[in-house]
Amino acid sequence: MPAAVGTVWSSKEESAEQILDLVDINGTPITQLVADERGVIPLFWGPPGAEYLWIDFGVGRLKITSNSLGERFKAHTEALDPHNSKQYTDEQLNNYIPRRGAQISCEKGVTWTGFKVPEVEGSTGDGAGNVFKVETENGTPAGYKEFTRLKNNGTLYVEPNGSHVPLAIGQWETVSANGTALNISKGRAGTEPSVFRIRADGRVEAAGAISAPNLGTARLFSGPTAPTNPQVGDVWVAYGA
Structure with missing residues (x-):
């Protein structure tokens, strides 16, 4: 009207x-x-x-x-980040690994990442796959070669890529002479008893016999008490009697 x-x-x-x-x-x-x-x-x-x-x-x-x-609405759908979701995602992904050049900050005492592997009849994995693998290739798929890798059953293979380099084990902070540089446990890693240990001052401690071509079968004992079952070639250094 x-x-x-x-x-x-x-x-x-x-x-x-x-x-x-x-x-x-x-x-x-x-x-x-x-x-x-x-x-x-x-x-x-x-x-x-x-x-x-x-x-x-x-x-x-x-x-x-x-x-x-x-x-x-058209302007909204064409905007770069109309809901700030891109900004939010970028903030959440700051500590994730990029394809290259990663530098991750991890808080002290916090597990940064972990891998779950299948249970196989009481073991921790089937041993067939890798949770981490370094490989190189020479231009053909058949030329791929594996180097350092962590298997899904916990086995760690440390192999250099290219010319030989030694396996280096160190500590950033100074270790006392009685500190442990390398330890192999009878049970789970880091538990006692230890069956083989290298101290920071170079001492080697083994729970069992050490075999080498120049050692022969002789056994060395020391202390106030003679060995219980002496064998030919045993050496006993008596002291403290």
């Missing part, structure tokens, strides 16, 4: 608030809508952020949607 006067509301409910924060197409503040001579509602701007409003021309409230919705 030409010149019909309508009001704008926040919803169709009785508790809705009338919207008075309106401007016409020229930017002039208005508090109500007036249809033109053809009965068409002229363009107007509602409150910032309003996606839809309800208008009432005396025959009930009708819902209208912003005519810029399509343009704003």
Whole structure:
């Protein structure tokens, strides 16, 4: 209806608030809508952020949607990071390994990563696969060669790539003379009894016999008591009697 006067509301409910924060197409503040001579509602701007409003021309409230919705939705979908999800993901991935050049910070006393392997009849793995492997290739798939690798049954193979280099075991901090540089336990790693140990000052301690081509079968004993079952070639250094 030409010149019909309508009001704008926040919803169709009785508790809705009338919207008075309106401007016409020229930017002039208005508090109500007036249809033109053809009965068409002229363009107007509602409150910032309003996606839809309800208008009432005396025959009930009708819902209208912003005519810029399509343009704003298109701009939203084409934006680089409209929901800040990319920024959030980048923050979460800061301590993950990139394809190269990784530098990971791990808190003291915190396990950084771990591997779960299948249980096979009470063992810790089937021994067939690798949880970590270094390999090289000479241009053909058949030329791939494995080097240092950690098997899924716990076995660690340490092999250099290329020319020979020694296996180096050290400690950043100074180790006391009685400190342990290398320890092999009879049970789980780090538990007692130890069957083979190399001290930081170079001493070698073995729980059993040490065999070598130049040692022969002689056994060496020392102390106040003679060996219980002496054999030919045994040496006993008596002291402290």
